[in-house]
Amino acid sequence: MRVAAIIAAGGRGERLGAGVPKQLLPVGGVSILARSVEIFAGHGLVDEIVVVLPAELAADPPAGLHAGAKPLRVIAGGARRQDSVRRGFEAVAGRADLVVIHDAARPFASLSLVTRVIEAAEESGAALAAVAASDTVKLAREDAAGGAVVERTLPRARIHLAQTPQAFRTEVLAAAIEAGRGIEATDEAALAEAAGFPVRLVPGEASNMKITTMTDLTTADAVAGGPGARVGAGYDLHRLVEGRPLVLGGVTIPFDRGLAGHSDADVAAHAVTDAVLGAIAGGDIGRHFPDADPRWKGASSLAMLAHAAGVARDAGFEVVNVDVVIVAERPKIAPYADAIRAGLAGALGIAVARVSVKGKTNEGLDAVGRGEAMAAHAVALVSPRG
Numbered sequence: 001m002r003v004a005a006i007i008a009a010g011g012r013g014e015r016l017g018a019g020v021p022k023q024l025l026p027v028g029g030v031s032i033l034a035r036s037v038e039i040f041a042g043h044g045l046v047d048e049i050v051v052v053l054p055a056e057l058a059a060d061p062p063a064g065l066h067a068g069a070k071p072l073r074v075i076a077g078g079a080r081r082q083d084s085v086r087r088g089f090e091a092v093a094g095r096a097d098l099v100v101i102h103d104a105a106r107p108f109a110s111l112s113l114v115t116r117v118i119e120a121a122e123e124s125g126a127a128l129a130a131v132a133a134s135d136t137v138k139l140a141r142e143d144a145a146g147g148a149v150v151e152r153t154l155p156r157a158r159i160h161l162a163q164t165p166q167a168f169r170t171e172v173l174a175a176a177i178e179a180g181r182g183i184e185a186t187d188e189a190a191l192a193e194a195a196g197f198p199v200r201l202v203p204g205e206a207s208n209m210k211i212t213t214m215t216d217l218t219t220a221d222a223v224a225g226g227p228g229a230r231v232g233a234g235y236d237l238h239r240l241v242e243g244r245p246l247v248l249g250g251v252t253i254p255f256d257r258g259l260a261g262h263s264d265a266d267v268a269a270h271a272v273t274d275a276v277l278g279a280i281a282g283g284d285i286g287r288h289f290p291d292a293d294p295r296w297k298g299a300s301s302l303a304m305l306a307h308a309a310g311v312a313r314d315a316g317f318e319v320v321n322v323d324v325v326i327v328a329e330r331p332k333i334a335p336y337a338d339a340i341r342a343g344l345a346g347a348l349g350i351a352v353a354r355v356s357v358k359g360k361t362n363e364g365l366d367a368v369g370r371g372e373a374m375a376a377h378a379v380a381l382v383s384p385r386g
């Protein structure tokens with residue numbers, strides 16, 4: 001089964017502050033949009049991702065959207081949400097067996113919720129996450145003075161509040177979109193309902209909040225810094241020798257010497273790999289990638305780092321952020337720092353905003369200072385995944 005994810009971020013005019021579109025505002029230091037993309041980048045059942053943005057943003061997409069090894073496309077949305085999703089669907093319809101749609105404004109959906117909605121849709125054709133109402137629900141009408149009065153109380157036990165993700169078998173979504181051309185819908189489940197398809201309810205999550213107000217944004221910021229985080233440290237050093245390329249964070253840097261060692265001897269990637277493994281008490285680079293193992297012979301250090309991030313995910317953690325200090329007398333690291341950040345972030349499957357890279361010299365002291373070697377220190381913070 002091939003699964004495509006559509007991230008609906010086509011909203012315009014909903015601005016929470018400072019003239020920045022809502023989906024680009026940071027929560028815990030990472031944009032709401034990048035967080036929502038990461039959910040699907042890190043999900044084992046999802047094969048490709050389409051992000052639907054307002055046309056002006058799609059023409060100049062924000063930096064830092066990463067889907068690891070998965071294809072990620074940014075396309076321009078339409079006037080209404082349903083038009084945006086239709087365009088996203090047209091971009092994947094020929095290849096996907098199942099489409100999962102998610103509002104970018106819900107950056108905290110758990111991987112397990114995405115799994116449950118996909119599995120329910122695979123079985124029944126259409127499914128959505130929804131939470132049972134806990135408050136009593138009043139249906140209101142306008143009174144003569146223009147105020148609101150209660151018309152009646154709805155039976156709470158049957159009230160469910162729709163969230164995303166919502167998932168559909170491709171043929172169901174195609175028929176629902178076609179049938180729904182003439183109606184206004186605020187979610188895709190409504191189109192499927194209108195077209196007569198059964199839509200399965202999957203228990204949603206209170207934590208899967210939709211960020212629409214400034215108060216929501218403050219709450220989300222607090223949630224993003226939640227408990228259960230762990231840190232790990234990493235260190236590595238390689239000799240500088242003639243006749244080798246210098247590779248840092250997967251970036252080949254022009255220099256008269258390179259680092260000696262197995263593989264590409266990427267000292268930055270190695271330090272981060274050890275930091276990630278250290279954060280989950282998962283051993284070290286030597287244990288996971290022994291020199292004698294033919295599986296890793298000739299592999300790039302970024303592939304090893306991506307594997308370590310996968311080990312952390314399998315252990316129930318996601319990487320929150322990474323900070324790296326590269327100690328080298330020459331060359332200067334600063335001009336390459338952003339490229340190195342992007343390389344490391346891509347391997348980790350996280351937003352570039354979560355990765356910091358800094359360069360230091362050793363003031364001419366010891367082997368690093370004499371230019372005989374290069375070292376790297378890294379710390380990684382991980383937190384439990386939902």
Ligand code: MG
Nearest residue numbers: 236237267270
């Ligand atoms: Mg090493």
